[in-house]
Amino acid sequence: MKIIDTSIQPRKIQTNSMEKFRADFPILKLKINDKPLIYLDSAASSQMPQVVIDRLVHYQTAQHANINRAVYYLSEIATSEYEGARHKLQKFINAREDREVIFTSGTTDSINLVMHGYGRKFIKAGDEIILTTLEHHSNIVPWQMLAEETGAKIRIVPINDKGELLIDAYEKLFNKRTKFVGLIHVSNALGTINPIKQMIAFAHLHHVPVLIDGAQAAPHIKVDVQDLDCDFYAFSAHKLCGPTGVGMLYGKAAQLEAMQPFKGGGDMIASVTFEKTTYNVIPHKFEAGTPPIAAAIGFGAAIDYLSTIGMDKIHLYELDLLNYATELINDIPGVHIVGNAINKTAVLSFVVDGIHPHDIGTLLNQEGIAVRTGHHCAQPVMQRFNIPATSRASFAFYNNKLEVDALIAGIRKVQKVFL
Amino acid sequence: MNTKSLYQEVILDHNRKPRNYGTLNEASHHAVGHNPLCGDRLDVALNLENDHIDDIAFQGESCAICKASASMMTTAVKGKPLTDVETLIQEFREMAIGKLDLESPHHLGRLTVFSGIRDLPTRVKCAILPWHTLHAALNSVTTTSTEARNDPVHATAGKA
Numbered sequence: 001m002k003i004i005d006t007s008i009q010p011r012k013i014q015t016n017s018m019e020k021f022r023a024d025f026p027i028l029k030l031k032i033n034d035k036p037l038i039y040l041d042s043a044a045s046s047q048m049p050q051v052v053i054d055r056l057v058h059y060q061t062a063q064h065a066n067i068n069r070a071v072y073y074l075s076e077i078a079t080s081e082y083e084g085a086r087h088k089l090q091k092f093i094n095a096r097e098d099r100e101v102i103f104t105s106g107t108t109d110s111i112n113l114v115m116h117g118y119g120r121k122f123i124k125a126g127d128e129i130i131l132t133t134l135e136h137h138s139n140i141v142p143w144q145m146l147a148e149e150t151g152a153k154i155r156i157v158p159i160n161d162k163g164e165l166l167i168d169a170y171e172k173l174f175n176k177r178t179k180f181v182g183l184i185h186v187s188n189a190l191g192t193i194n195p196i197k198q199m200i201a202f203a204h205l206h207h208v209p210v211l212i213d214g215a216q217a218a219p220h221i222k223v224d225v226q227d228l229d230c231d232f233y234a235f236s237a238h239k240l241c242g243p244t245g246v247g248m249l250y251g252k253a254a255q256l257e258a259m260q261p262f263k264g265g266g267d268m269i270a271s272v273t274f275e276k277t278t279y280n281v282i283p284h285k286f287e288a289g290t291p292p293i294a295a296a297i298g299f300g301a302a303i304d305y306l307s308t309i310g311m312d313k314i315h316l317y318e319l320d321l322l323n324y325a326t327e328l329i330n331d332i333p334g335v336h337i338v339g340n341a342i343n344k345t346a347v348l349s350f351v352v353d354g355i356h357p358h359d360i361g362t363l364l365n366q367e368g369i370a371v372r373t374g375h376h377c378a379q380p381v382m383q384r385f386n387i388p389a390t391s392r393a394s395f396a397f398y399n400n401k402l403e404v405d406a407l408i409a410g411i412r413k414v415q416k417v418f419l
Numbered sequence: 420m421n422t423k424s425l426y427q428e429v430i431l432d433h434n435r436k437p438r439n440y441g442t443l444n445e446a447s448h449h450a451v452g453h454n455p456l457c458g459d460r461l462d463v464a465l466n467l468e469n470d471h472i473d474d475i476a477f478q479g480e481s482c483a484i485c486k487a488s489a490s491m492m493t494t495a496v497k498g499k500p501l502t503d504v505e506t507l508i509q510e511f512r513e514m515a516i517g518k519l520d521l522e523s524p525h526h527l528g529r530l531t532v533f534s535g536i537r538d539l540p541t542r543v544k545c546a547i548l549p550w551h552t553l554h555a556a557l558n559s560v561t562t563t564s565t566e567a568r569n570d571p572v573h574a575t576a577g578k579a
Contacts (some may be wrong), residue, residue, distance in 0.1 A: 117561065357481035359455055362542060374457055388480060390456030417426055418434075418483070 012254045017315050021309060022398045024049035034159035035368030038403045041327050043188055043216060043347055043394030044372050045238045052241060054299035057250040067293055068267055077227070082293050085300025086283070092303045093233065094224040095250050102256070102286045103296050106247035107215040108138040110234030111182070113140040113286060114211050114247055117259035118232075119180065125151030127179040130208075132157040132165055132195070133384055134187040137377045139213045143182060152179070159384060163190040163339035172197060173204045181210040185217035189378040189392070190348025191322075191341025193221070197228050204229065209255060215239055219396070220345045222311040222316055231255050237295065244301035249286075256282045263288040321395045327406045332411060338390050346395035349376075353412065355418050357391040363417060364391075367410045386402075424498045425535040426483070429491075434550035439476045439493035450477075452552030454544050459485055463552045470501045477552075484536065489549035492531055496553070504557070513544050513551050522569050 022028060025047045030037040039047060039096050060079065065074035067082050085099070090098045104110040119142075123129065129143050129152055155178075157170040163397035181203045186193050200210045209231035214223060218235040225233050232255070251259075261268055261279055265288035270278040279285045306314070325348055329335055334353035350359060361373035370393045375382045382388060393407055446464035453460050461479035465472055475497050477489045492511075496504045503526070510527050513519035517537035519527075536546045544565040555563035 358482040358542065358545060359426070359484065362539060381456075382458070418431065 018397050019400065021049075021264055022400065024051065024305075025398050026050055026053070028398060032368040032370075033159045033366055038165055038369040038399075038406050039401065040393040040395060040399065040407060041372045042219070042239070042372045042396035042399075043392065045243050045244070046122050046219060046396055047273075047398065048241055048243070049305055051173040051305055052243070052298050056243065056294055056298045058383055059297050063297075064098070064291055064294065078293055081297045081300075082291070085296045085303075088303045089248055089280050089298040092223075092307065093218075093250055094226050096109070096226065096338045097158045097253060098251050099282050100256065102249040102251065102283045104234075104247045104249050104286075104413070105245055105292065106236040106238070107213060107234045110232075110247055110249035111139055111211065111213065112142050113262045114232050114259075115146050116262040117286065118209070118255065119146045120149070121258075123150055124180050126177060127152045128155050128173075128175070128177045129153070130155050130157065130170070130173050130178060130183075130203075132183060132194075133159045133172075133380050134165065134184050134190070134192060134378070135182065135380070136184060136188050136213060136215070138215075139182045139184060139211075141194060143180075153177075154357045156380075159192075159381075161185065162341050163192045163381075164341045165192075165194055165199075167195065167199070171202055174203070174208070175327070178206060178208050180205075181208055182213070183210060184213045185223075186214075186220065186345050186347075187339065187346070187378070187381070188216045189381045190341065190349055191216075191377040191394075192339060192341035193217070193343040193345060195343075197231070199231050200228055213288070216345065216347075219306075220311075221315050225250050230365070237299035237302060240299075240302050241305060242299040243292075243295040246292045246299050248299075251282075253282065256286070259286075261285050261288070267291075301359040309397065317397050321399060321401065321404060322348070324401055325393070325395070325407070327403065328408045329411070332408065332413065332415075338387070347392060348394070349392045351387060351388040352415065355414060357389045358404075359418075360391045360411070360414050363414045364407075364410045367406070367413065369407055370412050371407075384390055421517060421539055425539070427530050427532060429529065430483065430487040433487035433490040434561075438489040439490065439497070441476050441478055448556040448559065450552050451472055451550050451562045452555065453562070454481075454485075454548050454566055455531055456544065459545070459548065461485065461489060461548055461552050463469065463489070463556050465553075465556060467501070467557075472496050472499055472501070472504060475553075477549060481548070484533075484545040485548050488533060488546045492530075492549045492553060495528070495530060501557070503555075508550050508554050510569075512547060515546050516561035533557050543552070 018120040027047050063077050065078045067079040086098050086101050089101045094102055133153055133156055143154055155173045158166050183196055185196055196212055203210045211232040212230045214233050219240045231252050233250040238244040268280050268285050268288040270280050336351050338349040357373035362372055364371055374389050443464045448468045449464045451462050459481040463477045465475040475493045506526055508521055510525050514534055515536050532544050536543055548565055
């Protein structure tokens with residue numbers, strides 16, 4: 001079937017309208033097995049433009065010192081650049097204040113922070129936590145650990161055959177024991193964009209806070225946390241053209257203030273004696289120890305870069321790529337797309353009759369094409385479709401239709417090997 | 420390395436028409452092997468008589484490398500005495516992780532079509548899983564995994 005997005009009709013965008021941005025990514029000039037690299041695994045990690053690489057080099061070359069400590073020039077400039085990056089994130093997601101943005105090591109760390117800081121304080125035996133079938137393991141396992149520790153229960157929102165959440169079933173899960181909702185904004189395995197605004201509003205009718213795993217959404221669609229009214233929103237820098245090792249957690253100030261600290265150490269305290277320690281204010285309460293300063297500043301540079309292009313433009317361009325790729329892949333006999341939601345980001349999970357995803361991945365690599373194969377850290381999704389694994393091509397704004405054509409030719413070539 | 424040399428006709432043929440595929444009505448030894456990194460699973464059943472593998476069968480969901488490796492393994496070990504089988508298991512494992520000198524005498528014969536796997540660390544476990552499962556069955560371990568602590572490739576292979 002064709003993917004038709006009824007909410008946003010993709011305009012035809014000339015492939016070359018993004019071509020100048022593609023040139024910003026030095027890694028895309030690589031050759032793999034004597035073929036030009038075709039990188040279709042941005043859902044796992046995106047590539048980094050030269051401007052972000054340069055920012056990291058400049059920081060290490062001329063600005064590095066530890067932050068929040070000393071009164072000398074380098075420490076002051078490092079602190080101000082680090083806090084500057086926080087401000088860029090605040091603007092990017094439209095948080096009310098900078099202090100609602102916590103630097104973490106990534107989405108997983110952000111979710112664990114909420115589990116420890118909020119969950120362990122407020123969720124008790126018999127309470128219920130709602131998650132969905134589409135969750136990445138990172139938004140399942142921490143809550144299972146909490147459930148095991150406290151005796152809380154986990155309830156799961158099912159999906160239909162297209163890979164869309166069943167909203168009626170979601171709403172029926174609520175009762176007076178419901179204390180928390182963990183919800184993936186965009187499925188990493190299928191690309192489904194969930195109607196989170198509506199789901200958050202419903203949870204709030206029951207006074208239940210909602211955490212959004214935005215790892216796969218923030219790189220592709222505009223995120224406005226005030227408009228969504230989510231209580232928490234998490235994502236990683238390395239999926240937004242930034243470095244690994246850093247991510248962020250947005251939390252409403254009132255929620256963050258009510259929470260207990262996750263990690264103890266330097267910077268997260270106001271004062272320490274052996275009798276009593278007073279915690280620092282947010283966001284510092286949650287940033288114990290020396291943070292990934294360089295990576296956070298690189299994160300800020302990546303946000304600047306994406307903002308220059310514009311998230312709306314990125315979304316429309318990627319939708320055009322998705323529709324083009326979907327149409328071509330559906331033309332290949334024996335190839336089936338897994339996940340046909342009406343609203344999707346540019347993720348194509350597919351299976352090929354008689355050929356295991358790992359064989360597809362290895363043979364496509366021979367053509368210089370990088371796709372992800374496996375369960376995508378979303379085994380419940382695979383179980384729902386009764387498959388062990390898929391191949392997944394995921395697109396970013398620096399991909400183009402020629403690369404889609406190469407993927408299609410690559411899949412046909414793999415099929416010939418197995419004829 | 421050239422991946423095409425791995426996906427050569429003999430491997431593709433065993434994938435298409437796996438030998439000794441299925442179950443045995445009665446088995447003296449049996450084990451299930453898992454590769455939790457990719458979800459593949461393999462059943463190996465065999466009958467041991469007078470310290471010889473009298474009959475052997477396998478079945479399961481897996482990639483072409485794993486299925487062909489299992490198929491060729493069954494043909495290689497069927498009718499062989501246990502001591503020879505243990506040697507083959509050992510040599511195959513060493514070949515897969517690049518620790519076997521193929522120039523020196525060995526007993527692998529046609530199984531060397533899998534030698535190229537050593538250059539694909541994420542795929543080494545696919546080739547080894549059947550042998551690992553056979554080893555477990557012979558040692559009366561009923562379930563095993565490529566992530567088992569005693570797995571020699573555990574530390575060297577990457578995630579699939």
